[in-house]
Amino acid sequence: MEFEKIPTIPTADEILDRSLRRAAKNKKLKTNRDLANEDFIRSVYSSVYDKLMDSVQKFPNFDELSPFYTDIVNLLFSIDKIKHSLGAIQWAGEKVREVGGMYARQMRGAPDTNALRKQATARIASIVQQVDNDLKYLNEARNVLRKLPDIRPDEFTVVVAGYPNVGKSSFINLVSSATSEVAGYAFTTKRIIVGHHEVGRDRIQIVDTPGILDRPVEERNDIEQQALS
Incomplete structure (x- = not known):
């Protein structure tokens, strides 16, 4: 990047x-x-x-x-x-x-x-x-x-969102390919974790985002806006 x-x-x-x-x-x-x-x-x-x-x-x-x-x-x-x-x-x-x-x-x-x-x-x-x-x-x-996640817009992406401490990060670690790294990227006091899962020759991005994404746009904080992007 x-x-x-x-x-x-x-x-x-x-x-x-x-x-x-x-x-x-x-x-x-x-x-x-x-x-x-x-x-x-x-x-x-x-x-x-x-x-x-x-x-x-x-x-x-x-x-x-x-x-x-x-x-x-x-x-x-x-x-x-x-x-x-x-x-x-x-x-x-x-x-x-x-x-x-x-x-x-x-x-x-x-x-x-x-x-x-x-x-x-x-x-x-x-x-x-x-x-x-x-x-x-x-x-x-x-x-x-320079700490932004390396997310490729042309790859299929799965977003994992929800309340904190419910096992989102563990799920990302579990389904990510063994050859891929799961890295945290700082967004103020939060982080977005990006993992990858390979299916044949294709790679799927799996993104663990902080915040709740089903609330109205005007009620979302900066972290959730970043996740929504």
Whole structure:
């Protein structure tokens, strides 16, 4: 499942710290001060750009999600808000590259490249800090989405619902194939258990959902809405 591939999304401070330390290490190897300052800025903005864009590109295309996962993500977070944060981070990456490249070009033949290096570093840091909340929001979403059950919409699905402590989980364990795993997936304080039963070449998904699903829609809690999806 694509959500499992999303890496930890670093904060603005983490991105800047790693990029600046890497650039400073390379700068020490240069003997020409002006060239060293130019290379420093190029290294910083390239590293920051790569880290920001990597955060964007590792998220799946939400327009291509199945209706099941679209409903689940919207119940847990908001696809529109996730898209907004992804767009903000992409803007920041492109802006960092634009500003960094501009300062790097200005350094050629400039009388004081130290001043330009400091200005460029401050501008880049300011841009990245503007999307710190977006980075944190995406990492929060990532931590939850990667634990979503691997449910395939094209497979026949049996839903086991009912009151707690009546043996639903035991039933799932009993009928699931020995070669299949039964895994719990956290939904706040509850969980959905997905098992599989193989019939010949076909696989049946068996889903143990929390909550009672026969009550009116307006009376269902978030857990039951997730289960209904």
